[in-house]
Amino acid sequence: MxxxxxxxxCASLIAAPCAAPRPAHAQxxxxxxxxxxxxxxxxxxxxxxxxxxxxxxxxxxxxxxxxxxxxxxxxxxxxxxxxxxxxxxxxxxxxxxxxxxxxxxxxxxxxxxxxxxxxxxxxxxxxxxxxxxxxxxxxxxxxxxxxxxxDTYALAYGTGRALTQQGGNSWFFITADYTFGHALERDTSAFVRDAGGRVLGSVRHPLNTADFSSFLLQAQGSRAKVVGFANAGTDFDNALKQAAEFGLVKGGQRMAGMLVFISNIHALGLPVTQGLVATTSYYWDxxxxxxxxxxxxxxxxxxxxxxxxxxxxxxxxxxxxxxxxxxxxxxxxxxxxxxxxxxxxxxxxxxxxxxxxxxxxxDMLLVQAKAPEESKGPWDYYRILTRIPGEEAFRSLAQSECPLVKR
CATH class of the missing domain: 3.40.50.2300 (Response regulator)
Structure with a gap:
């Protein structure tokens, strides 16, 4: 039992039931x-x-x-x-x-x-x-x-394109210095340029960095309208927290988290993250x-x-x-x-x-972090701005380098 x-x-699931018929000759x-x-x-x-x-x-x-x-x-x-x-x-x-x-x-x-x-x-x-x-x-x-x-393409398509179209037409990237960060900066830069924006520069940091001061000073000095964080996890937490301390937002620059999780919002709090736009495939509410x-x-x-x-x-x-x-x-x-x-x-x-x-x-969701007074309870952190169909959010097969794809 x-x-x-x-x-x-099992009983509450809308999808396929738990006890589906078993094949007669299981291997x-x-x-x-x-x-x-x-x-x-x-x-x-x-x-x-x-x-x-x-x-x-x-x-x-x-x-x-x-x-x-x-x-x-x-x-x-x-x-x-x-x-x-x-x-x-x-x-x-x-x-x-x-x-x-x-x-x-x-x-x-x-x-x-x-x-x-x-x-x-x-x-x-x-x-x-x-x-x-x-x-x-x-x-x-x-x-x-x-x-x-x-993936990096879907994140760049959602966040990079949306913010550029909203007037954030100049970007500076603070990027994690390994495969993921490089790909995310590359894909986002392409969408920024396609939407009529410019990339003014970038700087790369090691994984698990505690001090972002030199990287943030370069971003601040670029005078880019959007500072894109092509990193994740506690690297993103540290970078965004220190960006607030350095006064980048007060100076008129907009912060863009290219890979943001609800755990980041929870760790940083809505007073720090309010207004942050991100792309996600899942939101509990x-x-x-x-x-x-x-x-x-x-x-x-x-x-x-x-x-x-x-x-x-x-x-x-x-x-x-x-x-x-x-x-x-x-x-x-x-x-x-x-x-x-x-x-x-x-x-x-x-x-x-x-x-x-x-x-x-x-599908992917374009979301925005709520202001503290908008949140109604624990983990109530996002407003859903739009839903992006999967066929649109991800790279098309015509663009794929996968050898399994028939040409």
Missing amino acids: LPRWTALL VSDEAIRIGVLNDQSSVYADIGGQGSVVAARLAAAEFGNTLLGRPIEIVFADSQNRADIASATARRWIDSDRVDAIADGSASSSSLAIQEVTKEKKKVFLASGPATSDLTGKFCSPTGFHFTY RDERTRDWHRRFAAAHGGRAATMVQAGTYSAVRHYLRAVEAAGTDDGEAVAAMMRRMPVQDMNNDNVRIREDGRVLH
Whole structure:
């Protein structure tokens, strides 16, 4: 018999029921179906994914009664420390020795590109929800790789284009000096120029930087109308907090967070973040389905709201398990093929298509942080400005460098 909270979770879902018919001839490779959450558990991105992604994956498994095709579903996790070498070694060990069937989250872009190479070689499924690089569905795409949540192109299209069209026609970037930051600055700069704006300069900082004073002075000296932060996690928190202390906003410059999570708004507070425009794939207060799932996630994760990465991990793991059930096997190639055939359906997605390059074409939301007096309670931080259809938000197949795309 299922625990009461699991039974309630299953009963309340609008999407496919927990107890779907099982294939008559199920083929499972060993004694369990194992999903590994590999992400940052201890550093700059821990609040974005971390244990919250583990909780999200477990919620998805619970919908199936933690059992599928007559085998238990096991969720394991490890800390990549945002290092590609650790991510690659862990993914290889998991698959070769620990019989992990799929890897979820991925965290930093460099780590995720390394994971994708291993899972591609081993023909296992990679459910990327943490990384931003659009190269995962571009030149480094994989037949068993899937990119949920967001990418640098969609973030740039949403925030960069919108602010430039609103009069922010000169930009200066403060950029994290690794794959993700470079890609985000590149993609945003392209949309700024397409919208008639100019990029006046940029400066790059190491990951996990505490002191942004020299970078902010350069941004201030540029006199750009918009200062774009092409970073994330605590790097973004530190940069925005210090920008307020340096008086950039009082001096007339507008702050643009190119990758902002609800955890950032929570950490900084609405007095600091009010008016900030950002792009996200998930907001808990969008409709009744997201509010219902938010209550379940918060109950399992210390009252916190899920970031879009954590919500994306749930969506990805749930879709993977549905595909395993439909395919009647945990074979990576068979499951990946089924995942592409089936639409993504959950609390945040309605019949969403997955393209041949692995891009999940869900909608994106352009949001703005509320003023303190507008907030009605805990985690009530955003006003939704507009909804951007997935077919519009993400790079088109005509622009793709993915070798899986038929020309």
